[in-house]
Amino acid sequence: MTQPEQNVAAQVQAEAETQQRTQTAAHRRMEPGGNSVFDTENVSIFYGSFKAVTDVSLTMYENEITAFIGPSGCGKTTVLRTLNRMNDLVPGAHVEGDVRYRGASLYAKGVSPIAVRRRIGMVFQKPNPFPKSIYDNVAYGPRINGEHNKGKLNEIVERSLQQAALWDEVKDRLNKSGLGLSGGQAQRLCIARTIAVEPDVILMDEPCSALDPIATGAIEDLMKEIKSKYTIVIVTHNMQQATRVSDRTAFYSVLRNEKSDTRTGVLVEYDKTERLFQDPSDPRTQAYVTGRMG
């Protein structure tokens, strides 16, 4: 490590420590939820030697919707993608610290990312239906998991599309291409596709950023409806969306390093959504939620 890099590291470290104190304070006064689904402890995420996110510690609870908010480049998506090991697909990405899913360490030796993603599904920012029929899109997950019984597949497809509030719109054209759907429909198809493998957790990476308000409303209603069955973690740019749907909210911010001109994401505050927006304990959260920053 060269001298300037060491300075940078020391500075980031110092700032992170301040962070942590504030954050633990916030953490302490927050009442816990039910069973914890994710526990992250001092998680830092690197792309090569670049530290993208530093020291994230938080706990997410069963059957709740946890929202990640914060300005662009603060690492919300990066943290989300470590929760089902999607970052493994990015060359050079690695994780320090402990990410536990229902007590099991996700980055322990011998953990298969395939098995992890089978339980922890993901919906992406841009709707990405496969160039297959609507039916095959939904049946894709069950099929790769070994379900080939026609009757069962039909049942799964219908149930998943119904849960995703898409069944009535597409039931007469299940054999048409999934690419022919509108943006909102395509995103609901992606949600149906995720539900079809009956995951435990659904991660959503700005699922509504490409959608109009009506489609957004439909997806938000859908999230509230299915949260009794799943645990949902959602990244959103839209603070109103966080207040509308989430039970808890984590606010991330950016530490800018002047010397190297790099940005590292930090977790500033994590609390019940209501309290985070109405009575934030950190001035940066205050500034962000009142619109003075970000």
Next chain:
Amino acid sequence: MAVVTEQPNIDLREPKGWRRNLNRIMTWLMVLSFILVIIPLVFVLVTVVIKGAPVISWTWLTTGPIPPNVAPADVGGIGPAVLGTILITFWATLMAVPLGILGAIYLNEYSGGRGLLGGLISFFSDVMTGVPSIVMGLFIFSIWVLHFGFSGFAGSLALGCLMLPIVIRSTYEMLRLVPNSLREGSYALGATKARVTVTVVLPAALGGIVSGALLAIARAAGETAPLLFTILVVTTANPNVFSGPNTSLPSQIFTNASSAFTGAQARGWGAALTLIVICFVLMIAARIVTARFTRFQQH
């Protein structure tokens, strides 16, 4: 009738000057280039059809042996060459297309274009593209024909070597075009890399892969040079590609067209037309098949 209203004092017409003129000049240049490109194509097609069509008949296409050059045009048939071309190209395709596609999958999906093996494959497939086809024939001559003798299969090997880099390159480019979001969508459902490749990436790239393979096949079917050293042009049909000399349409075109006898020349034109039609039929068939497999990619 258009209603004439008083025009306000703003000029919304395209401004005069060099930009408009340049636009016009470039547009006309493009039209001209297109015409220039299309002239040889039309000329070749028309000439081949006019000169080749008279000799073609079903019996001519299916019977043999191919008569000697002195024979008039209405004697015998070109059957052995049609059979040879189809068999030799078939075996070449069978070897080169799967290998090339698998190589491209390794390059794009597994090595990520990096790594020692990936770099080597990429480099040597590029080098192979530049090897003259006659050198490929010599290569197979020295490693195969000298040991096992002339055969249609030796010709297939030479053509396969020619096709391989084309298939690798075109498939690789098509796989690169498959958006990463599709791969991620599949991974997020708990798919393994092999699953992602087979069930999402390959179907999404299928149209382009088939087009690339077809170009390679058409290129190989029309090659003469690599066959001269490997199949030894004969006049009788040899349905066994694995032993004994064989013949093919391009080889027949080569020997007949350089002959002084009008009968042989007519056979050469006929063979040329036959070859073009075979490639054309292949193209159309593959397009139909591809359209069926990629019907979900359009809305």
